[in-house]
Amino acid sequence: MFKFLTKPLIALILFNALFSIYHMPVVFDYVLTNYGVHRIFHGALVVFSLTMWYPVIVPLVSDEEEGMSDLKRMVYIIANGVLLTPACALIIFSQTTLYNAYTDPQTFATVLGYCLPNGDVSGIDLEALMGATNSALEDQRFGGVLMKLGQEIVYGFFFGWTFFGWVRRTKSLALDEGMSFTPQETNEKN
Secondary structure, X not given: OHHXXXXXXXXXXXXXXXXHHHOOHHHHHHHHHOHHHHHHHHHHHHHHHHHHXXXXXXXXXXXXXXXXXXXXXXXXHHHHHHHHHHHHHHHHHOOOOOOHHHOOHHHHXXXXXXXXXXXXXXXXXXXXXHOOOXXXXXXXXHHHHHHHXXXXXXXXXXXXXXXXXXXXXXXXXXXXXXXXXXXXXXXXXX
């Protein structure tokens, strides 16, 4: 099962589909307000994120040559970034707030209760906490930008790691085959 789930195309589709479905407003609010579903869904997101990262990380930290080539790994990283874009764009470019979990005090209390001992939110002024900023829509948009920016930084790091490792290995192979990377002077007769 693990070998199947870590196949690049399977991992790419499963994680990004689950991530995008999760950010649909009706799904997001349902998941956040149902404790059991919340735990299962977030557990699944963690598992599928690990299977998605497996084809990228394992070849970089081990000596195994098994798996994708460096070029395919770089395309895979770019594809992951592209496939996360719709969820981020939904959040960033929405003209209205999307999630009751952050706009409705009762829903927010339910969600916040999962994080507190015994779910007791009685000592918290939810109205003040929810009204901490001037605009829930701007908060949502800022959250979408942070989500996309954070993802791009992480993917950019691993893309760079893969790219420079590929360049280093290619150069090493070329040197082993007698190629030179230093300019040589030529004697031109005029």
